[in-house]
Amino acid sequence: MTVNFTPTQILAGIGVLLVLVAVWRYSARKARRAADAARASSRVVSLASRVLLTGAGFVGVQWLVLAHVHNPTLVLVVLGVPDLIAAYVLTRAVTVTSMDTTSTGASRRRGGGRR
Structure with a gap:
C-alpha cells in the first residue's frame, strides 16, 4: 500500500499543523493568565483575612486589659x-526601596515561566 500526496495536500497538512500549534499555544497562554489572576485574587483574600484576624486579636486583648486591669x-x-506595629508596617508599605525594572519588558524571558 502506497500513499501518494500531492504538493497541495502536503502544504495543507503543514498549514493545519501550524494552526493547531498556534491554537494550543494561545490556549496555554490564556490558561496561564487565568491562573495568575486567580492567584492574585487569592492573595488579596488571604491578606484581608490575616489583617482581620490580627485586628480582632488586638481588639480582644485591649478590651480584656481595659475592662479588667487598672494598672496605667x-x-x-x-x-x-499595636500602634507601633501598625506604624512600622505602614512605613514599610509606603517607602520605596528599589525600582522595579521587570515590568518594562526588557528583562522578561520568552515563554513567561520561571526557569
Whole structure:
C-alpha cells in the first residue's frame, strides 16, 4: 500500500499543523493568565483575612486589659504596642526601596515561566 500526496495536500497538512500549534499555544497562554489572576485574587483574600484576624486579636486583648486591669502602665503598653506595629508596617508599605525594572519588558524571558 502506497500513499501518494500531492504538493497541495502536503502544504495543507503543514498549514493545519501550524494552526493547531498556534491554537494550543494561545490556549496555554490564556490558561496561564487565568491562573495568575486567580492567584492574585487569592492573595488579596488571604491578606484581608490575616489583617482581620490580627485586628480582632488586638481588639480582644485591649478590651480584656481595659475592662479588667487598672494598672496605667499595662494599659499604655497594651494600647501602644499595636500602634507601633501598625506604624512600622505602614512605613514599610509606603517607602520605596528599589525600582522595579521587570515590568518594562526588557528583562522578561520568552515563554513567561520561571526557569
